Amino acid sequence: MANEVSAEQLAAFKKELDTRVTVERPRIQEVLKATRADGDLSEHGDYSSAREEQGENESRIQELERLIASAKVSES
Known part of the structure; x- marks a missing residue:
């Protein structure tokens, strides 16, 4: 299912993904x-806090990858 998003x-999704993968x-x-x-x-x-943060970061990376893969740029 395509998600309509603006360019x-x-x-912004791509920038956030890049930051989360290459920095965070x-x-x-x-x-x-x-x-x-x-x-x-x-x-x-x-250690526990870092593991929790790691899980949250990896979840967001997966979410962003799905959003980007299914994105359809709206013609506005």
């Missing part, structure tokens, strides 16, 4: 790597 909306994903991975190095993860709130 500006499509560009590596940043979160670094936080996870650093917190793993700190030891016991069961008592590490920063």
Whole structure:
């Protein structure tokens, strides 16, 4: 099913996707790597927070990919 969007909306989706993949994903991975190095993860709130943030980021990436793939630019 195609989603009608303006050219500006499509560009914004693409920009957000690029930022989430090239900036946010590596940043979160670094936080996870650093917190793993700190030891016991069961008592590490920063690790849990980073895992939650990672899940939210990956969900949004998937949503944006679906939106972009099914987008139909409206003729306005």
